[in-house]
Amino acid sequence: MTHNLVHRLTEIQQSIPPHVRLIAVSKKVSIEAMRVVYHEGLRDFAENKLQDAIVKQEKLRDLSDICWHFIGHLQTNKAKKAIECFPWIHSVDSLKLAQKLDFYAQQALENSIIFQLPQVCLQVKVLPDENKYGWSVEHLYQDLSSLKFLNNLNVRGLMTILPLGLSSTQILSAFQTLRDLRDRLQNSFNSNFDQLSMGMSGDYLLAIEAGATMIRLGTKLFVP
Numbered sequence: 243m244t245h246n247l248v249h250r251l252t253e254i255q256q257s258i259p260p261h262v263r264l265i266a267v268s269k270k271v272s273i274e275a276m277r278v279v280y281h282e283g284l285r286d287f288a289e290n291k292l293q294d295a296i297v298k299q300e301k302l303r304d305l306s307d308i309c310w311h312f313i314g315h316l317q318t319n320k321a322k323k324a325i326e327c328f329p330w331i332h333s334v335d336s337l338k339l340a341q342k343l344d345f346y347a348q349q350a351l352e353n354s355i356i357f358q359l360p361q362v363c364l365q366v367k368v369l370p371d372e373n374k375y376g377w378s379v380e381h382l383y384q385d386l387s388s389l390k391f392l393n394n395l396n397v398r399g400l401m402t403i404l405p406l407g408l409s410s411t412q413i414l415s416a417f418q419t420l421r422d423l424r425d426r427l428q429n430s431f432n433s434n435f436d437q438l439s440m441g442m443s444g445d446y447l448l449a450i451e452a453g454a455t456m457i458r459l460g461t462k463l464f465v466p
C-alpha cells in the first residue's frame with residue numbers, strides 16, 4: 243500500500259508545475275495513509291467535515307507543521323470552531339458565513355487562539371448547479387461591497403467545484419471563467435487576492451492549464 247501511494251504521489255508531483263500547490267484531500271483516508279504522504283513531504287491536507295477533521299488533527303498532533311484546509315460546506319454555527327482549527331477555508335459560500343467567520347476570527351486573534359488572519363477563498367458557481375453551495379457570479383458582485391470590509395479575513399481568491407458531466411472544452415472554459423473573475427476582482431480586495439482553488443482528480447490538468455494555484459486531489463492520490 244505504502245509503495246503504491248508513494249508512487250502515485252510522485253507521479254502527480256511530476257505532472258504539475260512547481261508553483262501549483264497540491265492539497266491532499268484526506269476526507270476518506272486513514273491516518274496511516276496521511277502519515278505516508280506527510281513523510282514524502284506533503285504538508286497540505288484538506289477535510290470537508292469539521293468533526294472528522296478535529297479527530298484527525300488530534301491524532302496527527304505530532305506533525306505540527308501540517309497546514310489544514312477546510313473544503314466542505316460550513317454551517318454558520320460551526321464558524322467559530324472552523325476558524326480555530328483551519329488556517330485555510332476554501333469554501334466560504336455566503337455573505338452570512340463570511341461575516342460570521344470574520345467575527346470569530348477577530349475574537350480568536352484577540353484571544354491569541356490564532357496568530358494569523360485566516361486565509362479564505364470565496365466559493366463560486368461558474369455554472370448553475372442546484373446541488374452546490376456558493377455564489378453565482380452575479381450575486382458575488384452584489385455582495386462585493388460588504389465582503390471588502392471583512393478585515394479579519396485574508397480573502398485570497400476564488401474556489402469552484404464544477405458540475406458533473408461536462409466535456410473537456412466546457413471544463414476548461416469554466417475554469418477560465420473563474421480565472422477571469424479573479425482577475426477582475428483583484429482590485430476589490432486589498433493585498434493578495436491571487437489564488438484559484440480549482441481542479442480535482444478528474445479535471446486538475448485542465449485546471450492547471452487555466453491557471454489553478456491550488457489543486458485538491460483525493461481519489462487520484464489515495465485510491466489505487
Ligand SMILES: *Cc1c(COP(=O)(O)O)cnc(C)c1O
Nearest residue numbers: 267290313442443458459460461
Ligand atoms: C472530495 C473533494 C475533492 C477531491 O475530489 P477527488 O475527485 O477525490 O479528487 C476536492 N474538492 C472538494 C471540495 C471535495 O469535497
